[in-house]
Each structure stands twice: as structure tokens, then as C-alpha cells.
Amino acid sequence: MGVETERALVCEGVSVAYPNGFVAVRDMDLAVDAGEIVALLGASGSGKSTLLRGIAGLERVSAGSLWMRGRRMNRVPVHERGCGMVFQDGQLFPHRSVARNIGYGLETSGLSRAERRTRVDEMLRLVGLEGYGNRAVQTLSGGQAQRVALARSLATRPRLLLLDEPLSALDRALRERLAVDLRRILTSTGTTAVYVTHDHAEAFTVADRIAVMGEGRVLAVGTRAELLGVAAGAAGGPGRADGTTTVAGSADGRSALAPDAGAAGVAEVLGSSGRLRGVVLRPTDAGAVVELYATEVEVPGLRAEPGAEVLLRVG
């Protein structure tokens, strides 16, 4: 890979090591286009959060190169990288009101007070918390706090937004609803984002492409359709092995699945909860098209009426 000038983020053989010498991320390649949302999906200890912190500059990149829009960022300090970051538990400033939290990054941006206020109101509207500006952050519910954290990060129009399991501290129902909101907000603002999660459903809902991580490496990268295709293929029963091959190689020419580790690793991650819930859209010659996480996927061998809910078993 050469020096990338267009892409929002390029990791070239990036390793991240802790001060004690433990290498949590090893020789990692990842590219994110402007406007794209990429999820890093993996279990605990897979290195996904560490990679995110490396990108943010909160951990030291010990090998490889980190590029953002053509600039090598390895030695650029955190506060000059122009990234936003949403933490797992918000990390709102407890001594500032909601509005002053959102305005924090703007205070050094040279905007006038009125401009800042306008921008803060705009952000509050964007995350659906109009009128909450004067509230103390302690009075917010978990979901509201994460919305404020998101608004705070988006206020400065970061060139890259990093989200570190932003929903995982919330309960299931809220998580599912907020994941949809999150995607809407990110796409409507054209935000480039890297989204870390251990929940495949969340990854499919929020991200355009998903990098499946394990043991500090990327096991597979693919679009939602590609990875769900793997799942669908696997769910189809007979011809499962073929199912994985049908998604290799994608339209935009980027490698969809790492040829070796891919299928097994992906199936493992997708199958961790056992099943994917989908709605049958229409029958085809080979089977049926099912909507999974707002993506249409053809499931070979499936016979069902349109509108029927189906559970696809993965693995």
C-alpha cells in the first residue's frame, strides 16, 4: 500500500503496544473512506478498543504508519489530530452543564459566543435533546448522556469520529433504538466514523463495512451485504461451504474477506448469539431475499412467504 492521500484513515501495518511491552494490536491494515462508517467487531481482548485508542493518539503506535487524509499522524499529539471520540461511558464533564459540555471543543475554535450557541443548539436538535442545554449532566439518563457525548464530539465537525462501544453500557432495547438513531445521525452529517463494538447486530445496524477482529488482527473485512451473505449462506444449510465463497471479492475491488481466516472467524463472531432475525421480502429461484439489518440478502434454499419473520441460524 502506498501513501494514501484521499482516504480519511489508513492504518499500514500498525501495531499498538502498552508500556509494559504487551502488543495488543499487531501489524494491522485498515482503510476508511471519507463518509464511511466502519465497525471494528470483536470479542473482549481482540484489540479493537486499543486500535481505536491508537488512532486517537491515546496509545502509542509502536510500529507501522497511521495516515489521515495524506498526513502521517504517528507523532501528532491527541488534541491536534482532529478526531472526535465517544467513550463507552460518555465521560461528560461533571462540572459543566449539557450545553457547556457540547460547547467544550468549540471554545478554542475561535467562534464567537453567539456562533457557539447556535452550533450547540443545532447539535442538541440533531441528537433529539432540544431544551436540555441547561441541565446538569448528572440528571441525564444513560441514553441521554451518550447522546450528549455524541453531540459534543460532532460539534467540532471532526474529520474522523471514533466511537468506543458507545452503547454497551445501556440496556438492550435502548441500545437497539439508539443504534438506528446513531446511524441516521452519522450519515446525515456525512461523518466518517470508526465504531468499536462487540455486538454484531449493532455493527450491522450502524456500519457500512465491518472489520472482524480477533487476537489483535483483522480476520475479515466486508460490507454489510457481504458479511450477511456469509451468514445467509451459512444459514442455508446445504452448500454452506459454497456460501462463503460467493462473497469473496466485492464490487469496489477491496478485499472482502481474508482468504484464510475469514469464513471461520466471521462465522464465529456472527454466530456468537446464534441467530439473526430477518424479514422475507420476496422469493427467488434459488430461495428467498431476506432483509437483515436494513440489508437485502439472498438466502439459498429458503422457502417462505413475503413478510414472514425468519430466524437464520449461523455457523
Added chain:
Amino acid sequence: MSLVPGDPALVPTPAPTRVPASGRAPETGTAPPGGDRADVVPGRWRRAAGPVGRGLVWTVVAAVPLAFLAVFFLWPVGSMLARGVTNAAGQLDLGAFAEVLAESRTWRLVGQTLGLAVAGTLGSLLLGLPGAYVLYRCRFPGRNLLRGLSTVPFVLPTVVVGTAFRALLAENGPLGFLGLDQTLTAVVLAMVFFNFSVVVRQVGALWSTLDPRTGEAARMLGASPWRTFVTVTVPALGPAIASAGSLVFLFCSTAFGIVQTLGRPGVGTLETEIYIQTTAFLDLRTAAVFSTLQFVVVILAVTLANRFRAGTETALRLREPTSHPLRRADAVPFAVTMLTVVLLIAAPIVALVARSFQSSQGWGLRNYELLGSSAGSGFAGGTTVLQALEHSVKIALDATVITLVVGVPLALLLTRPVRSRWAVRAQRLFDAAIMLPLGVSAVTVGFGFVVSLVASAPQLAYSGALVPLAQAVVALPLVVRSLVPVLRAVDPRLREAAAVLGASPGRVLRTVDGPFLARGLGLAAGFAFAVSLGEFGATTFLASPDYQTLPVLIVRLLGRPGEDNYGMAMAGSVILAVLTATVMLVCERLRPRGAAGTGAGF
């Protein structure tokens, strides 16, 4: 300890819970199900302005407190200790040691110092454990009032404590029939009075966070309540009990003010001996040897306290406090606690206040009226009590400023997230070293000032500047200890959040640490002010006769014959107590609340 109206170890426990950042349960601080904690390393703060620039800034920040400690702590204490092992010609000479250690009186002194400290510690633990249980684990009307009452002694200057027990146990006092006035028992009782709250608060804070279900599990397995207590509760509380115990031991073995005001019963203690050798016999070499012995005792206690404290700090972050209504089984600890609070805590205070209104002319304000008199019936000496009060307040203000100027950078340094192993080690060393002035008896500090600073800079001594400086040395550990937990409570990721939002390291310090620091500053200032207001051990060596402080004057008055002198000491003690307690109370209340609450002022 002869000078402490506040306890460092008391501070860390309640402070973090008042900080909203860590208090907003449930989604903060707890690992979510499946949460990815394994690959998150907290506390890393990327260097930003380049390692060299940042290092330089922090070196400068470190220079102020280091220079202060070197000149006003290490030099005095060092030269005092050196005096014990050198002769007049400055050569190494252990003769003084040999002489002093050969005397049986020395060993009686060591024995009595240790004996009193052990008795005071055991007494505090014996009464403090039921107190911790009742006041932190049980729920009943008036509990908070009792909690508050039980902490009052700790903010009182030791001189006041001693005076209160004199008032209670004097021949014509309410408990005079016990014949305990100016006895060793009285000293132990005063030590327990003073340290009861240390045990209650330190152990109670942990006790309230213990999961009751562990004990319930033991009960279900057939364990009796007592067996449950011994096999489940005590081991869980172990670190807190040990830590509180060693801290109380430290305070008891340096309780100069108490022993001195209670008339130095028996042979006295190492500290009173240092005082006598210095002021009465002018035998500095012998005093230095006793200081060294005192130092050894204290170092042992500090080492133990430090070791156990590490154990409790981790254990304390268990869960939200739980308590239950009083049950029948709680009758015994409840009765013990009530008796302790009424007889041991409230009685001396009430006796002191009552005695202050009693004079040769019966009940009335005569003792207070005498406070302004410089001549005539009551007073003998240059300074009136009111003048001494004014001196005390002025000196305490100076000492507070000095302490904060030194203590704030020190607290920041100690809580900086650092990466390199070398820096981590340096931080730990600092952390332990800052406890030393607390451990080294104030008598040693005061005496050290005399042999180093007064000797080489007499004009400084004349100016009176040494008194607030010595008091600042004494107050520093408490101030740092009260600031450190507040700053540690700042989630390192809050700083990261600010940095990612584009805040430079300086701005992070100002906007993230700043507000936390501000809220701790009120309490820290209160500590500094209260400590120096009540400081006796070091001040008694350094205060010039025409610029005495109130505690020093109270002890002088107690030592003089005459009903009016005694009455004035009582009245002066009441004023000192009210002032100290009020300052502490106001500083606790004044601290700014967590959230700004307004959207104005971007």
C-alpha cells in the same frame, strides 16, 4: 499526634463519593456485561507538547515543594538527628546514645510512650468497632447526628482535648470522684476520645460497602452470628482495622499536646522528655537522642499505616453502601456506642463548656471577661488571651497560604498519570515521603527548627516567620492527603475526552482538573487553617514570648497557679474549639457543587 485536628486517612474515604463523575451509577464505573475492559488501559495520557517541554514544566512545578521540604523539613529534622550522633567538634560520636540508652529512665520513657500508645489504640479499636457498625451499618433516627458528634473530637486541637479532660476529671469536676485527674488513665481516655472517630470513619466506610449477602451465605451454611462476624466480616474488614489501628497508634505515640495538658503523668513520654531536655536543661544532645528514638517509633507506625492503607484503598471500591434498621441483635453494640458517645465524647466537651462559665465568683461570664485583661487578677505574662487569639489567626492565615502554595503543586504531581516506570517509582517515593512530616513528631520539627534555622538565621526567627512555616510543614501532609483523593477521582478518560476534543494539556489541566481541585481546595484550606490554629508541638518551641499563640498560652495558663488562670484556660479552650470546628464546618460546606447547572457563560 499533638497537632492534628484532621486525619488524612479519613479524607480519602468519603471524598470520592462526593464526586459526581464516579458517583453517577449505574453506567459509570461499572464494567458493562461483555464490556471490553481487557483492552482498555486507563490512566494513559499521551504526551502532547513534546516530552521535553512538558517535563520542563513539571520540573519547575516540582521545584517549589521540593525546595520547601528540603529547607523546612529535611534540614531541620536532619540536623536534629545529626546532633545526636556527633560531638561538639562535629565528629561522629555515639557517646550520647550510649549514655542515654544506658539509663533505665530512658527505657521507662520508651515503655510508657509505647504503653500509652498501645492502650490508646486498643481502646479506640475496642470502642470504635461497635461504633463503626452502629453508625455505618445500621439505620435509625438520629444516626447522622451521632456520626457528626463522634467526629467533633477530631477537629479539636489536642490542647483543647487535654483541657476538656482536665475539666471533666478535676477534683471538683463532674467525674472528679474517680480520682483520675492527671493520671495515665486520663491520657489514655483522652487518646480514645480523640481517635474514636478515626476508627469509626475508616472502618465504617468499608463496613458499609461490604456485601451483606456474603454474611447471609455464611448464615445459611449454619454459622452463628458471632461465627459469621469472626469468619466473614472481620477478615473482610481486616485491612481497614489494621490501617486505622496503625494510624491511631501513630497519633497516640505523638500525642504531645494531650500528655502535656494532662500534666505529664508518670515519667512522661519521649516527646515531653525532648521538650524538658530542650527547654529546661538545654541539653540538646540528649534531646536529639530522644528525638531519634521517637523517630524510630514513628517510622515503624508510618510504614505499617502505609502498607495497610494500600490494602483498603483498593478494597473500598466495592459497592454502594448498604445499611439495615436496628435489630434486636444490635442491642449490645448500640448500647456500647451510645455510652461511648455520651460518656466519652459528649461529657468532656460539656464539662469544658460548663467549667468555662464557672469562676471564683460562681457561674457567669467572668472567665471570658478576663480574657482581655493583661494585668490584675488573672493574668501573669505579656500577652492576653485575646491577643494570643489574634496572633493565632494571623499566623494560621499565613500558614494556610504557605501550605496551599506548596501543597497544590505537590498534589498535582502525585496524581499526574505517568507512563514511564521511572516516573511511577518517583511518584510512589514522593507519596510515602509526604507522610513523613505527619509521622515525625511536631516536637521534633519544632526542635529541628531551633537547631538549624534559628541557629543560622536568627533574624528570621525574630521576624516570627518561622512559626507559620513550621505549622505549614505540619499541615502539609494533611492538605496533600485531602487533595490527592479528589484529584485521583478525576477519571483519566475525562482528560482523554478533553484532549480528543482538542484541548491542549494546559487546557485539560484548567478545565478538567481545575474544577475538581477547586472543590477540594476549600477543605484543604480548612485543614491547613485548623491544624495551624491548634498547632502546639512545634509552635511551643518557636513562638516568641511576646507573640504567643492561643494553644501555647492555654498550656502556660494551665501550668500556673490561680483559679482565674485556670478559668481563662477553659474559656480560651472553648473559643479555640468553636473557632476550629466552625472553620472546618464552613470549609466543608463552602466547597462548590459538582455541576455548573447553567448554560450561560460559554
